Amino acid sequence: xxxxxxxxxxxxxxxxxxxxxxxxxxxxxxxxxxxxxxxxxxxxxxxxxxxxxxxxxxxxxxxxxxxxxxxxxxxxxxxxxxxxxxxxxxxxxxxxxxxxxxxxxxxxxxxxxxxxxxxxxxxxxxxxxxxxxxxxxxxxxxxxxxxxxxxxxxxxxxxxxxxxxxxxxxxxxxxxxxxxxxxxxxxxxxxxxxxxxxxxxxxxxxxxxxxxxxxxxxxxxxxxxxxxxxxxxxxxxxxxxxxxxxxxxxxxxxxxxxxxxxxxxxxxxxxxxxxxxxxxxxxxxxxxxxxxxxxxxxxxxxxxxxxxxxxxxxxxxxxxxxxxxxxxxxxxxxxxxxxxxxxxxxxxxxxxxxxxxxxxxxxxxxxxxxxxxxxxxxxxxxxxxxxxxxxxxxxxxxxxxxxxxxxxxxxxxxxxxxxxxxxxxxxxxxxxxxxxxxxxxxxxxxxxxxxxxxxxxxxxxxxxxxxxxxxxxxxxxxxxxxxxxxxxxxxxxxxxxxxxxxxxxxxxxxxxxxxxxxxxxxxxxxxxxxxxxxxxxxxxxxxxxxxxxx
Numbered sequence: 001x002x003x004x005x006x007x008x009x010x011x012x013x014x015x016x017x018x019x020x021x022x023x024x025x026x027x028x029x030x031x032x033x034x035x036x037x038x039x040x041x042x043x044x045x046x047x048x049x050x051x052x053x054x055x056x057x058x059x060x061x062x063x064x065x066x067x068x069x070x071x072x073x074x075x076x077x078x079x080x081x082x083x084x085x086x087x088x089x090x091x092x093x094x095x096x097x098x099x100x101x102x103x104x105x106x107x108x109x110x111x112x113x114x115x116x117x118x119x120x121x122x123x124x125x126x127x128x129x130x131x132x133x134x135x136x137x138x139x140x141x142x143x144x145x146x147x148x149x150x151x152x153x154x155x156x157x158x159x160x161x162x163x164x165x166x167x168x169x170x171x172x173x174x175x176x177x178x179x180x181x182x183x184x185x186x187x188x189x190x191x192x193x194x195x196x197x198x199x200x201x202x203x204x205x206x207x208x209x210x211x212x213x214x215x216x217x218x219x220x221x222x223x224x225x226x227x228x229x230x231x232x233x234x235x236x237x238x239x240x241x242x243x244x245x246x247x248x249x250x251x252x253x254x255x256x257x258x259x260x261x262x263x264x265x266x267x268x269x270x271x272x273x274x275x276x277x278x279x280x281x282x283x284x285x286x287x288x289x290x291x292x293x294x295x296x297x298x299x300x301x302x303x304x305x306x307x308x309x310x311x312x313x314x315x316x317x318x319x320x321x322x323x324x325x326x327x328x329x330x331x332x333x334x335x336x337x338x339x340x341x342x343x344x345x346x347x348x349x350x351x352x353x354x355x356x357x358x359x360x361x362x363x364x365x366x367x368x369x370x371x372x373x374x375x376x377x378x379x380x381x382x383x384x385x386x387x388x389x390x391x392x393x394x395x396x397x398x399x400x401x402x403x404x405x406x407x408x409x410x411x412x413x414x415x416x417x418x419x420x421x422x423x424x425x426x427x428x429x430x431x432x433x434x435x436x437x438x439x440x441x442x443x444x445x446x447x448x449x450x451x452x453x454x455x456x457x458x459x460x461x462x463x464x465x466x467x468x469x470x471x472x473x474x475x476x477x478x479x480x481x482x483x484x485x486x487x488x489x490x491x492x493x494x495x496x497x498x499x500x501x502x503x504x505x506x507x508x509x510x511x512x513x514x515x516x517x518x519x520x521x522x523x524x525x526x527x528x529x530x531x532x533x534x535x536x537x538x539x540x541x542x543x544x545x546x547x548x549x550x
Contacts, residue, residue, distance in 0.1 A: 016426070016429060018450075019425055019447075022153065026147075026149060027146070031095075032126055033097065034100065039072055039102070040072065041072075041076070042071075043061065043071055045079070048386050048387060049077070049387065050386075052071075057109075059106075059107065073104060074105055075123075075422070077127070077379070084096065084129055084389050085390070088389070089391060090392050091392065091393045094416070095135060096128070096129040097127075097129075098127050101122065117184070122424075125423075126419075128140075128419040129389070129416045129417070131393055131416060132414075136418070137172075140378045143376055144174060151373070151374075154428075154447050154448065155550070156178055156373075156432065159187050159189060159370060160175070160176055160177075161175045161187050161189075162174060163175040163198045163201060164198070172378035173375060174375070175375050178371045179370045180371045180435055181369055183370040185198060185369070185370050186199040187367075188366070190357040190364070190365060192362045203344075203351075204357075206347065207355070227246060227247060227303050229243065229319060231274060232266055232273050233266075233267055237276050237279070240294070240296070241266065241273075244298070244299045244300060244311065244318075246300065246302050246303060253349050253352075254350070258347060262298065263296060278326070281326050281327060292331065293327070293331075293332050293333065295320070296335050297336045297337065298337045298346060299346065300349065301345030301346055305338070311336065312336055315329055352365075353367050373424055374423040375421075376419070377419060379418040379420055380417060383418055384416040390413045390416065391413070392411045393412055432444070436504075437504070440502070441501045441504055442502065444505070446506050446550040449506050450503065452507060452543075453472065453482050453483070453484045453485070453507045454485045454505040455472075455509045455511070456493070456511070457487075457510075458510075465486055465488065465511055472484050472539065472540055472543065479540050482547075487499075487500065506525065506527065506547060508524040509539070509543070510522040510524065519535065521534050521539055523539070523546070525550070528546065528549060528550070
């Protein structure tokens with residue numbers, strides 16, 4: 001039993017500790033060992049995996065007294081791979097599952113919403129190492145299942161979305177999202193089937209053109225009421241991008257994730273790309289005579305093939321170049337893209353509610369704001385190859401399912417197959433607090449509540465409150481002790497009741513008039529909307545039934 005004198009920082013610490021204990025439980029089910037890696041990492045190590053430039057300005061960089069360059073680690077793939085490379089040489093030492101819960105650092109351009117996006121944050125990252133792809137994929141699915149069980153215990157309405165691997169790398173990844181109006185991510189799901197994807201990977205089935213011939217004829221005449229252009233630029237400032245799309249949309253509707261599928265180097269963070277392109281044209285280090293600058297025209301499928309043909313054959317009818325451009329169209333290497341590499345029509349517009357699902361014929365897509373809580377990645381050999389994480393296996397080893405058979409002598413060296421699986425510990429705390437809070441205060445789920453129950457006595461009932469608290473914190477039959485706080489502070493009863501709502505205990509037990517007259521405890525559960533009077537001998541059973549629903 002706890003009797004806190006103040007509930008501020010101590011309450012936050014207990015929430016974090018409970019969440020970490022919950023994570024420990026599910027990592028243990030995977031057979032993972034816990035470790036702690038340094039927050040300081042070598043820039044040279046990150047250069048070996050080509051991630052140093054990819055992270056760019058998000059990295060906190062510094063040098064020591066010997067002028068050696070370091071970073072504050074935002075993630076630890078390089079460090080754990082280097083450690084494993086030095087300690088594991090045989091397949092007999094695999095599989096390996098290790099994880100840590102610690103502080104990470106990113107120089108965010110716009111930290112916001114407290115714990116949801118900050119420069120310093122707490123994360124759990126699990127790293128898996130196997131000697132074959134089938135075993136690595138099995139480990140990936142086991143980690144995903146553990147994540148689902150963890151979020152189920154938190155009783156959160158989470159979404160699991162197909163995702164892009166981003167700077168982490170690999171070719172398979174999934175994100176775990178909590179729908180929220182303050183979320184930074186857009187998650188797209190189908191109303192009729194199981195399709196869920198984040199905005200970077202989501203696709204919509206092309207909408208049939210009802211009057212394509214009429215639209216195309218108008219577009220062929222260069223009617224800019226029908227089509228307009230959005231301009232972007234590559235990160236090297238040499239490729240100007242024209243995106244042609246229907247005028248019924250706006251620049252804000254352009255899906256830059258789709259554009260990056262054909263131009264990975266697109267700088268999507270710029271509001272006005274033209275000054276940078278003009279700077280390249282006027283640069284003394286660049287000569288038009290030596291190289292033709294690329295001009296990439298991406299054409300939305302809704303504009304039709306006639307529009308695309310006219311753009312190629314009669315470019316003078318369209319604003320192919322911005323005004324006051326110091327070059328002619330003939331001096332540029334103009335390219336035209338009307339479809340994806342898969343052959344599907346190019347949709348340049350962000351997905352909207354009501355678009356057609358790409359996986360079923362009846363469903364419509366729904367766009368939800370969401371907060372990313374966790375992310376799983378199958379990395380393959382992205383890190384093990386450049387950092388030398390290899391193992392020796394018998395040359396005659398074959399796999400029959402997951403059974404290993406060896407029938408001859410000889411060794412081969414293979415790169416380890418890796419996976420990494422992250423959970424934003426501090427982000428979950430912030431997301432859950434925002435998601436479940438109401439006008440009265442926080443409203444923690446049982447799994448991570450600072451205390452499951454708080455006992456609040458009226459004036460001069462401290463001894464009775466200790467009796468009630470003792471009955472709840474003792475094991476009884478099939479009921480385990482309840483994690484409980486007794487609010488014996490000297491503040492007024494009304495103030496303690498308001499403070500209990502503010503802190504967000506799942507269950508509040510009040511000793512008031514009912515206790516004085518009939519020895520009844522008033523049990524309040526705000527999440528379930530219940531207030532009941534319960535005798536002491538049934539109190540533990542009743543509270544445990546409430547807690548099982550939270």
